[in-house]
Every structure is written in C-alpha cells, then in structure tokens.
Amino acid sequence: xxxKLFPHPYxxxxxxxxxxxxxxxxxxxxxxxxxxxxxxxxxxxxPYWPDRPVLRNPMAMIGYILVVLYDIVKSNFIxxxxxxxxxxxxxxxxWITVPLDLRSPEAITVLAGTITMTPGTVTADMSxxxxxxxxHCLHAPDPDAVRxxxxxxxxxxxxxxxx
Numbered sequence: 001x002x003x004k005l006f007p008h009p010y011x012x013x014x015x016x017x018x019x020x021x022x023x024x025x026x027x028x029x030x031x032x033x034x035x036x037x038x039x040x041x042x043x044x045x046x047p048y049w050p051d052r053p054v055l056r057n058p059m060a061m062i063g064y065i066l067v068v069l070y071d072i073v074k075s076n077f078i079x080x081x082x083x084x085x086x087x088x089x090x091x092x093x094x095w096i097t098v099p100l101d102l103r104s105p106e107a108i109t110v111l112a113g114t115i116t117m118t119p120g121t122v123t124a125d126m127s128x129x130x131x132x133x134x135x136h137c138l139h140a141p142d143p144d145a146v147r148x149x150x151x152x153x154x155x156x157x158x159x160x161x162x163x
Contacts, residue, residue: 019037055161056162061161071118082138094140097133097147107163114154120138
C-alpha cells in the first residue's frame with residue numbers, strides 16, 4: 001500500500017523540498033500543497049519509469065550534494081574573477097571529452113547536470129554509445145586535469161551511489 005502511494009519516495013521528498021524553496025515561506029497551506037504535489041506527480045509519472053533507479057548507497061548522496069554545493073560556490077568566485085579580471089586574449093576555453101565508466105542512465109544524467117550547474121563548465125553532448133561526455137570549459141589551461149577532477153570528484157562518487 002505504501003509503495004503504491006509513494007512509488008518514488010526520493011522524488012516525493014525532492015518535490016516537497018523544491019516546492020517549499022520556491023514558495024520561500026513556511027506556511028501550513030504551502031506544506032500541504034507540497035505534500036499533495038509530491039505525492040501525485042510521482043504516481044502520474046510512474047508508468048514512464050518502468051525501471052526505478054536504485055540508489056546503492058543513499059547516504060553517499062548527502063556527501064555528493066555537499067561536494068557539489070561547495071564546488072558551485074567556489075566556481076562562482078573563480079568565474080567572477082575570470083570575467084572581471086582576465087583579458088579575453090588570455091582565456092583558454094577548451095572542449096574536453098570525458099570518457100565514462102558509469103553505465104546507469106540516471107547516474108550519467110546526474111553527472112551531466114552537475115557539470116552544467118557548476119559555473120564555468122557545461123555539458124554539451126554525449127556520445128552515441130553513452131560512453132563519453134563533451135564538456136566546454138570557460139578556462140582550462142590543463143584539460144587533462146579538468147577531466148581527471150570530474151572523474152575523481154564526481155563520477156567516482158556517483159558510481160558508489162548508483163552502481
């Protein structure tokens with residue numbers, strides 16, 4: 001019964017938190033609406049998710065989120081410094097191909113989203129076989145270091161969470 005009411009409990013929780021952040025106020029009506037939306041949306045979209053993503057290590061997701069939040073804040077300062085103080089002629093924008101060890105489509109999606117959310121980088125494309133991401137970096141004097149950092153900082157953690 002509980003599984004039918006909450007087919008995707010993590011999605012329900014995420015929707016409730018997102019709604020409360022969007023309304024930017026804690027009121028009973030907002031919380032009730034968030035719970036209603038967080039319950040109904042996963043039920044309606046359930047048939048489109050025949051195979052639910054399995055989180056092998058849900059507690060590692062908390063650590064991953066903290067790492068991503070830290071990187072987003074740090075990257076904001078770095079990009080601000082680049083925009084404000086670096087001349088365009090000294091900017092070393094690069095396209096970087098990151099080979100993937102991940103096989104779970106959900107994990108690859110989270111990785112691509114993480115890269116795009118981090119200022120200064122954007123995921124532009126994925127190879128047809130799903131084994132590589134094409135990333136554009138605003139300033140990457142050492143593209144190999146950027147690739148290695150993505151693999152060690154994000155992909156390795158996602159592998160522990162999803163695979």
